[in-house]
Amino acid sequence: MTETPPLSLKVPQPEFRPGDTPDFSGIEIPAAGSVRRPDVDEPADGMRDLAFTIIRVLDDQGNAVGDWADSLSDDEIARGLRDMMTLRIYDSRMMTAQRQGKTSFYMQHLGEEAISCAFQRALHKGDMNFPTYRQAGLLIASGYPLETMMCQIFSNEADPLHGRQLPVMYSSKDHGFFTISGNLATQYIQAVGWSMASAIKGDTKIAVSWIGDGSTSESDFHAALVFASTYTAPVVLNVVNNQWAISTFQGLARGGSHTFAARGHGFGIPSLRVDGNDYLAVHAAAKWATERARRNLGPTLIEHVTYRAGGHSSSDDPSAYRPKSESEIWPLGDPIDRLKTHLIVKGLWSEDRHKQASAEITDMVIECQKRAESIGTLNSGHVPSPRDMFEDVYAEMPPHLVRQRHDVGY
C-alpha cells in the first residue's frame, strides 16, 4: 500500500487584498469581433467554446466590429447611452440621499450600467424580468418614472409598495419587472416557472432571470437550470459576474469551473460569455438569447463579465477586503465611456454634447427628486400609515389580522 501525505483543506483566495497592487493582465480578453455568432438553432454541443471566451463588439478605438455588431440603430445606441447616464446620475443622487438620512439603504450599479440597460432593449411588452437588486436599468430603459422609483426609495406616501419593502426592491408588472425578493437566487427558478406557464398557455411571452456570481452557489440556481433544461423553457438565464459578492470573491462560487457560463453545459444549455461593460455586446447577446426563447428553442445562459466598481450597498466598505485601484485597472473599461467613444467615432456625439446631456439629465433627476421629496422621505414622517402594514397579507383580511390592526388603533 502506498503511503499518501495527510490531506489539507484548500480555501480559494482572491489574488489581491488591500495593500496589494492588482494586476489583471492574466485575464484573457479576446479581441472585439473575434467571436463567431452561431445560428440560434445550432445545437448546444456545437457552441461550447462560447462559454470560455468573451463576446465583445466595441474595440479599444470605439468601433463596433464582428458578427455580433449592428444589432441596434444609431438612435437606439444614443438612447442606450442616455439610459446608462441616467442610471449613474440617479444612483449618485440616491447614494447621497441615503447619506443624508432620507432613506435607510441604497444599492448602486457603478460599472454595471450596460447590462440591465442594454438587455431591456431586447425585450417585448409582456416579457418578464426576475431581477436582483442591481438591475434598475431594466426599469429606466423601459420608461418607468424615476419619481416613482424615488418614492419607493424614500418609503413615502406615494411608494407603490406602501413602505413595506427595503429601498431598491422595486416592482412593476406593467414594465416587466417582477417584485424583487431581496433573498438571493430564489427568483431564478420562478422565472423558469413563469416561462413554463407562458408555454403551457400557448402565449408568446418569455421570462428573463437574473442572478449574481456569488448566489449561483444557491440550490435555486441549480434547480432552475434543471427545470429550464428539462422543459426547454423559454427563459434567458443571466449571471452577472461582477467579481465580488460583498467580500466573497467570485472564485468561491465558481470553484473548479473555469467560467460561470460553463455551468450551463452540464444541463445542455447553450451558454454565452459576454463583455458586460460593452452595451452593444450585451444587447447582441440578449437579442440572440431572446430569439432562441421566442422560437421555442429553449433556455440560454449568459455570463456577463463585469466589475462592481462601487460597494455592495450603502452599508458596505469594499476597501476592507479588496485593493481600491482594482476598479480603475479593470480591463473591460467603463461602459458609459466606451459607448460614448463609439458614438463620437461615428460622428454622432461629442464631448460637449456629452457634458450638456449629463447636465440635462442631472437637472431632470433633481426635478424628480424634488417632487418625490415633497411627498416625503423616510425621515420626514410622511411614510405610509401603520394601517397599510396589515393590508395585502391576504386578499381578504382574516379576523385575527383585523383584531391586531384594531390593537394598533386602526
Add this chain to the structure above:
Amino acid sequence: MPKCRRILFGSVTTWDIDMTQMTMITAIQNAHDVAMARDENVVVFGEDVGYFGGVFRCTAGLQQKYGSARCFDAPISELGIVGAGVGMAAYGLKPVIEVQFADYMYPAYDQIVSEAARMRYRSGGEFTCPMVVRMPTGGGIWGGQTHSQSPEALFTHVSGLKTVIPSNPRDAKGLLLAAIADPDPVVFLEPKRLYNGPFDGYHDRPVQPWKKHPLGEVDPDYYEIPLGTAAVAREGRDLSIVTYGTMVHVAQAAAEATGIDAEVIDLRTLIPLDTETVMASVQKTGRCLVLHEATLTSGFGAELAAQIQSECFYHLEAPVLRVAGWDTPYPHAQEWAYFPGPDRVGRNMKKLMEA
C-alpha cells in the same frame, strides 16, 4: 349511488344529491379532476404525479385526461417544484403541486415562506401567488422519521399562508376545491393514515374502510367547503377536544372508550382559524383538551391553548391540557408509543375531568 340527506357541520344545510362512495384518495383525485375540467388554468405537477398518478394515486388518470401540459412529472427537487409553481402562479395559472411527503418539504421552505407567502404583500398587491401545495402528512404507516412528520406549525407561523388539514373524504374534496379557488397560497396537508379509512388509533384492530363511514359519501360535482370553518365532529357536554386530521377520529374513539361525553371540534383549517366554533364549544363544556399528532413544544396546540385560555378563562373548570406527539423525531419501531392514540387521549380526558 345512494341518495343522501344529511345535516352538515351542525347547520341546517342538507344534501339531496347523488352521492358516490369515495376514499380520501379518490375524493382528492376527483377534486383535481373537477377543478381541471372547470378551469383550464389549473395545472398539476410534482414527483411521480403524471403518467403514474402519484405514489398515493391522488392524481391518477389526470395526465391521460388533460394532457401532459396540465399534469406532468417534475424533477426530484422540491425547491424547483415549488419555485416553478410560484412563477406559474404569478403568471396567472393555478398550480396544484404535490410534495410527495410533507417530510420532503424543507428544501422548498424558503420558496413557501419568503416567496409564495409574501408576494402579494411585498408587491403591494401587484403580483400574487394563488397556489396549492399538497403534502401527505402524519404517521401511522411505519414510515419512520422521514415519512411521518406533521410540520403544520411551520406553516401556521408564517404570515400570508393558509393551512388546511382535512379529516375525511367529503371535507378533503370541498376544502381542496376551496383552496384551489383561493387567491392566496394554501398548504394542504393530507393525513396519509386517513387516505384509505377513518383510522381511530387502534392500530391492532382491522382497518375500517371509508365506505362504512358517512363522510365517505361524496358529491361527485363541484362544491367548496369554505376555508376557516371548523366542524363539530361529535357533539358532547363534558369537555371539548380541539383537534384536526387523524386525531379527529382518535378523539371520537377515546370518547367512546371512556364514556366521557366529549365534544370533538375538527378545525379543518388552522389558518384562518374558526375561533368562534372553538370558543363556543369550550365555553359550553368548561374543559378543553388540545390534541395533535405533531410534536408538543411550539406546536399549533400551544397557539390554541393560549387563545382558549385568554378567551374562555372564566368558563374554564380546569387548565387547558395538551396531548401531542413526543418531542422526539418520529421513531420507526416505537411508532405506537409515539403516536397519541386513544388510550393516551382517554387517560388525559379522565385527568381533565378530575381536575
